[in-house]
Amino acid sequence: MAGIKDVARAAGVSVSTVSYVLSGKRAISEKTASKVMEAIRELKYTPDASAQKMRGRRNQILAVSEPIRGDINEAKYNAYFLHTAWQAKNAGYDVLLLTGEDAVDDIQRVTRSNMVDGVVLLDIVEDDDRVMQADSYGKPCVAIGYPTHRGDCACVDVDFDAAAALAMDYLYEHGHRTVALLRDNERDYARRSGYVVTLRQRMLDRAAELGMRVVESGRNEADRFDAAAFVRDLMAMDPRPTAIVNQASATVLNMVMQELVERGMDIPSDISVLSVGTFFENDLVVRPVTEIPLMPRLLCSKAVGLLVSAVEGGADIADASEFVLPQVQEHGSVLTVGPADSVGLAVPSPYSKTSLVESVA
Amino acid sequence: MAGIKDVARAAGVSVSTVSYVLSGKRAISEKTASKVMEAIRELKYTPDASAQKMRGRRNQILAVSEPIRGDINEAKYNAYFLHTAWQAKNAGYDVLLLTGEDAVDDIQRVTRSNMVDGVVLLDIVEDDDRVMQADSYGKPCVAIGYPTHRGDCACVDVDFDAAAALAMDYLYEHGHRTVALLRDNERDYARRSGYVVTLRQRMLDRAAELGMRVVESGRNEADRFDAAAFVRDLMAMDPRPTAIVNQASATVLNMVMQELVERGMDIPSDISVLSVGTFFENDLVVRPVTEIPLMPRLLCSKAVGLLVSAVEGGADIADASEFVLPQVQEHGSVLTVGPADSVGLAVPSPYSKTSLVESVA
DNA sequence: TTGTATGCGTTATCAG
DNA sequence: CTGATAACGCATACAA
Numbered sequence: 001m002a003g004i005k006d007v008a009r010a011a012g013v014s015v016s017t018v019s020y021v022l023s024g025k026r027a028i029s030e031k032t033a034s035k036v037m038e039a040i041r042e043l044k045y046t047p048d049a050s051a052q053k054m055r056g057r058r059n060q061i062l063a064v065s066e067p068i069r070g071d072i073n074e075a076k077y078n079a080y081f082l083h084t085a086w087q088a089k090n091a092g093y094d095v096l097l098l099t100g101e102d103a104v105d106d107i108q109r110v111t112r113s114n115m116v117d118g119v120v121l122l123d124i125v126e127d128d129d130r131v132m133q134a135d136s137y138g139k140p141c142v143a144i145g146y147p148t149h150r151g152d153c154a155c156v157d158v159d160f161d162a163a164a165a166l167a168m169d170y171l172y173e174h175g176h177r178t179v180a181l182l183r184d185n186e187r188d189y190a191r192r193s194g195y196v197v198t199l200r201q202r203m204l205d206r207a208a209e210l211g212m213r214v215v216e217s218g219r220n221e222a223d224r225f226d227a228a229a230f231v232r233d234l235m236a237m238d239p240r241p242t243a244i245v246n247q248a249s250a251t252v253l254n255m256v257m258q259e260l261v262e263r264g265m266d267i268p269s270d271i272s273v274l275s276v277g278t279f280f281e282n283d284l285v286v287r288p289v290t291e292i293p294l295m296p297r298l299l300c301s302k303a304v305g306l307l308v309s310a311v312e313g314g315a316d317i318a319d320a321s322e323f324v325l326p327q328v329q330e331h332g333s334v335l336t337v338g339p340a341d342s343v344g345l346a347v348p349s350p351y352s353k354t355s356l357v358e359s360v361a
Numbered sequence: 362m363a364g365i366k367d368v369a370r371a372a373g374v375s376v377s378t379v380s381y382v383l384s385g386k387r388a389i390s391e392k393t394a395s396k397v398m399e400a401i402r403e404l405k406y407t408p409d410a411s412a413q414k415m416r417g418r419r420n421q422i423l424a425v426s427e428p429i430r431g432d433i434n435e436a437k438y439n440a441y442f443l444h445t446a447w448q449a450k451n452a453g454y455d456v457l458l459l460t461g462e463d464a465v466d467d468i469q470r471v472t473r474s475n476m477v478d479g480v481v482l483l484d485i486v487e488d489d490d491r492v493m494q495a496d497s498y499g500k501p502c503v504a505i506g507y508p509t510h511r512g513d514c515a516c517v518d519v520d521f522d523a524a525a526a527l528a529m530d531y532l533y534e535h536g537h538r539t540v541a542l543l544r545d546n547e548r549d550y551a552r553r554s555g556y557v558v559t560l561r562q563r564m565l566d567r568a569a570e571l572g573m574r575v576v577e578s579g580r581n582e583a584d585r586f587d588a589a590a591f592v593r594d595l596m597a598m599d600p601r602p603t604a605i606v607n608q609a610s611a612t613v614l615n616m617v618m619q620e621l622v623e624r625g626m627d628i629p630s631d632i633s634v635l636s637v638g639t640f641f642e643n644d645l646v647v648r649p650v651t652e653i654p655l656m657p658r659l660l661c662s663k664a665v666g667l668l669v670s671a672v673e674g675g676a677d678i679a680d681a682s683e684f685v686l687p688q689v690q691e692h693g694s695v696l697t698v699g700p701a702d703s704v705g706l707a708v709p710s711p712y713s714k715t716s717l718v719e720s721v722a
Numbered sequence: 723t724t725g726t727a728t729g730c731g732t733t734a735t736c737a738g
Numbered sequence: 739c740t741g742a743t744a745a746c747g748c749a750t751a752c753a754a
Contacts, residue, residue, distance in 0.1 A: 001475070001499060003731055014741045019733060029739065044497075046473035050411035051731035054746045061457070068443060078439045082429060085460045094471065095458045096422070099446045110455065112407035114362070136405075138362060251612060255647065258619040286616065364747060375725045380749055390723060412747035415730045726753075731746105738741080 002043035011039035022047065053114070061094045062307060063116040065107055065130055066123055068099045079279060080122050080144055083300035091308045093117070104133050111137040118307040120144065121153070126197075131155075140310035140317055142303045146195045152318040154310075156303045159323035160195050160277070163292050164202030167276040168210060170292075170328055171243050175338035176272065178213040180234050180241040182248050182256060185220045199277045200247060215241060220248060227255035231263060242337050243272035246289070250278070254286045261286075268335035288331035298324055363404035372400035383408065414475070422455050423668060424477040426468055426491055427484055429460045440640060441483050441505060444661035452669045454478070465494050472498040479668040481505065482514070487558075492516075501671035501678055503664045507556045513679040515671075517664045520684040521556050521638070524653050525563030528637040529571060531653075531689055532604050536699035537633065539574040541595055541602040543609050543617060546581045560638045561608060576602060581609060588616035592624060603698050604633035607650070611639070615647045622647075629696035649692035659685055 008015045013032060020026045021036040028036075039045070053059055064084055085095045096116055098106040107130060110116045119137060121130050124145025134141040134153035142154040171179055181203065183189070188196040207214045215237065217230050225248075234241060246253050253275065257267060267273055267287060279294040302322055309315045369376045374393060381387045382397040389397075400406070414420055425445055446456045457477055459467040468491060471477045480498060482491050485506025495502040495514035503515040532540055542564065544550070549557040568575045576598065578591050586609075595602060607614045614636065618628060628634055628648060640655040663683055670676045 001473070004733095005731080015731090016733080016742075017740060020740090023733080025734090027739065032740080044473065046470070048415075048731055049471075049474040049476045050414040051746090052733080053411040054409075054415065054731080054748095055733045056746075057733085068447060082460070085458050086429060089461055094476075095460075097446050097456045097458050099443065099456075100450055109407070110410075112362070112405065113410040113413075115410045115455075138405075251615065254612065254615065255619070258616070258623075262619075262623050365749095366747080376748080377726080377750075378724060381724090384749075386750085388723065393724080409747055412730090413749080415732095415747080416749045417730070418749085724754085726751105728749100728751085730748090733745090735744080736742090738739105 001048075002045045004045070004047070006043055007036065007039045007045045010043060011036045058311065059115065059117050060092055061096050061116045062088050062304075063096045063098055063107060063110050063119045064088075065098045065103050065119060065121050067101065067103045079294075079296040080300060083296050084120050084122070084144075084304060087300050087304035088120075091304055093304075093308070103130050104136075107137055108133075111139040117311045118142070120303055120307065134318075140307055142307045142317065144299050144303050146198060150321070154303075154306050154317040154320040154322075156299050156306065156322045157324070158195070158277075158295060158299070159325050160199045161202050162323075163276060163326040164199055165206045166326055166328065167245060167274060167292055168203055168206040168212060171245070171272070171274060171334070172210050172212060174243075174272070174334055174336045176212070176243040177338070178215075178237075178239050178241045179207070179243040179245050181214055181216045182230070182244055182246045182253065183217045183220050184247040185225075185249070185252070195277060196247070203245065203276070213239075213241075214245075217248075220252060225252050225255060227252070227259045230256060231259040235263065235265075241271070243274060243334065246273060246275040247277055250280055250285050253278075253289070257286050268333050272334040272337070274334050288333065290331045290333045291329045292326050293329060295324060295326070362409075363406045365406070365408065367404055368397065368400045368406045371404060372396045419672065420476065420478050421453055422457050422477045423449050423665070424457045424459055424468060424471050424480045425449075426459045426464050426480060426482050428462065428464045430462075440657040441661060444657050445481050445483070445505075445665060448661050448665035449481075452665055454665075454669070464491050465497075468498055469494075472500040478672045479503070481664055481668065495679075501668055503668050503678065505660050505664050507559060511682070515664075515667050515678040515681040515683075517660050517667065517683045518556070518685070519638075519656060519660070520686055521560045522563050523684075524637060524687040525560055526567045527687055527689065528606060528635060528653055529564055529567040529573060532606070532633070532635060532695070533571050533573060535604075535633070535695055535697045537573070537604040538699070539576075539598075539600050539602045540568070540604045540606050542575055542577045543591070543605055543607045543614065544578045544581050545608040546586075546610070546613070556638060557608070564606065564637070574600075574602075575606075578609075581613060586613050586616065588613070588620045591617060592620040596624065596626075602632070604635060604695065607634060607636040608638055611641055611646050614639075614650070618647045629694050633695040633698070635695050649694065651692045651694045652690045653687050654690060656685060656687075 004015050004018050007018050013036060017032060018036055021028050021033050064081060066081055088095050096110060100106045107119055111119060116139065118139050119141040121141065121143040124131065124143050124147050126148045128147045131143050131147040131153045132149055132151040134151035142156060144156050146157050146160065147155065184196050204214055260267065260271065265271055273289050275289045275291040277294060278291060279296060280289065280291060306317050306320055310317045365376050365379050368379045374397060378393060379397055382389050382394050425442060427442055449456050457471060461467040468480055472480060477500065479500050480502040482502065482504040485492065485504050485508050487509045489508045492504050492508040492514045493510055493512045495512035503517060505517050507518050507521065508516065545557050565575055621628065621632065626632055634650050636650045636652040638655060639652060640657060641650065641652060667678050667681055671678045
């Protein structure tokens with residue numbers, strides 16, 4: 001590998017001249033510059049990143065922590081990762097992926113050795129160690145998620161309280177009083193992956209406030225969800241739910257919708273479907289579903305923006321947090337039911353105003 | 362950030378002593394060592410990665426190139442990425458993800474500036490630029506995939522010729538003479554993503570050799586696959602196919618299987634299903650499907666192993682290539698049909714022997 | 723067993 | 739406009 005000295009020799013100039021040709025930090029004569037550029041091309045010279053960083057330059061690398069737990073390949077979380085990488089790239093950063101079991105050790109290793117300029121934490125769980133130890137990293141840190149206890153770490157997430165209220169309010173305002181909750185798979189609940197648990201609980205809370213009746217699907221063990229049983233139970237109920245609130249994956253929801261169709265139920269004229277806290281943009285759903293989606297792109301954009309402002313602008317983001325307001329994306333799978341006078345909330349929503357605010361893109 | 366000098370001062374020793382305590386490359390008295398360790402802990406000292414690398418040490422970073430084309434979030438390829446990261450971690454390497462549009466530039470940048478020790482290329486397409494330019498990286502490089510033209514780059518992949526032959530032979534040996542091919546989505550064919558195209562063509566070739574009849578599904582535009590039409594057409598055919606060869610995603614296959622069940626068709630007693638070049642380990646299929654799967658874990662393991670042997674052992678892997686033999690994973694969705702004497706290949710399989718060889722785990 | 727000095731490849735300061 | 743050189747933080751050959 002050719003170094004700056006080789007280039008200097010080849011071009012017949014000093015090393016500092018080569019350096020200045022590259023940085024443009026002082027005037028160089030046309031003739032010298034072209035000689036140097038020629039030598040650079042000739043020798044395929046690229047400055048050594050480590051040597052540059054020793055001279056105080058930044059790394060242009062962000063660490064992204066996504067611990068791979070038992071189940072490698074949770075495609076669900078992949079969107080966040082890719083969008084983070086994408087946003088980082090746009091901001092001029094590369095991304096170093098940390099997937100180790102002992103995430104805190106890994107993060108400390110790469111931050112304290114100055115391998116990276118900052119850290120993004122993904123797949124946050126309750127009382128996440130990585131968040132609580134953020135003060136030990138010595139680099140700015142942003143979590144995309146919902147930790148219960150904050151450390152020296154900025155947080156960015158969807159406002160799931162608002163999402164839950166919005167979901168139930170939306171159904172209530174469309175006249176629905178009895179709804180079925182299609183649970184996410186048990187792995188997600190069990191790992192206490194922040195929002196999944198929160199969202200479910202808040203939906204139940206809000207439904208109770210509104211006086212709505214909610215029946216939950218049986219446990220969804222992921223590897224073999226019994227859609228037929230779910231639908232059978234659903235249809236046997238009295239009163240029969242007029243809407244399904246989905247928290248599960250596209251695959252599970254598809255199975256349920258197929259099963260409904262098979263039994264001659266039309267969506268939405270016989271039963272409405274609203275999906276909450278999901279993200280079907282790239283998933284194949286049997287029919288379009290009205291959704292209060294996760295917003296990976298928006299969150300990742302905000303997270304990387306925050307991090308970059310700390311890295312480049314020296315901003316202190318340790319206390320920053322941003323909760324994005326969810327919105328309903330109508331896709332025609334929710335129908336208004338019941339008498340016209342059933343519209344109007346029994347209990348005012350704490351979020352009904354703010355929910356209409358346009359989220360920053 | 363505390364440096365080695367700070368530690369030396371705090372412990373009342375010289376910098377070299379600190380360095381040797383950490384590296385263990387020379388004997389240190391018990392007393393001195395503990396003083397130094399104490400100071401290190403006190404100051405939370407971690408050696409600077411760049412300075413270490415300047416002294417000739419490796420980086421312990423591998424670049425992984427996975428260009429994000431139009432459609433961010435192709436979950437299908439995610440398994441490779443995560444398994445690569447996992448394997449790299451086990452070998453003591455971190456992973457730098459490169460997702461840029463101009464992948465070659467990115468790879469050259471990180472390799473030639475010595476940011477990384479080696480490169481893994483994912484999501485290979487025909488005539489992949491990244492492969493063909495591998496000689497310009499100055500670091501060892503491994504492709505997981507099926508490029509048509511090789512550069513200075515090792516290649517690891519499933520032997521798709523063998524997979525195609527194995528699929529058709531397997532069905533033939535089970536008495537099937539007319540089969541339906543359920544196409545992958547058109548995006549994958551269009552991008553000429555190596556194996557998808559190859560696999561389909563080789564299956565058609567092999568079927569022709571054996572005198573089997575193959576009917577293909579209509580184009581699968583991914584966002585709205587008409588499973589009902591596919592099944593309707595299937596059942597109207599004469600002779601009706603006795604098996605479906607699936608190249609599509611779990612979601613599409615589920616839709617088709619649901620549709621079949623709806624029409625009273627049982628799998629496998631009314632129609633067999635064999636999935637080829639897919640990977641359903643983590644996907645939710647309506648019923649277990651006999652599969653000739655992709656082997657991401659195995660491939661990534663081999664790829665990282667090769668790379669590490671080049672990085673650490675100085676092995677020249679530019680010409681290495683390894684093609685892993687596929688195997689049938691029986692899940693009871695293929696039934697033997699027709700008269701008993703229909704068993705036995707009309708045309709000997711070039712792979713029938715080798716296909717039985719156990720793949721290294 | 724420990725300390726001193728040198729160099730890795732670069733950038734910035736100072737001198738011309 | 740250009741050249742010589744110190745310094746970045748560390749590991750190691752050499753000296754004690």
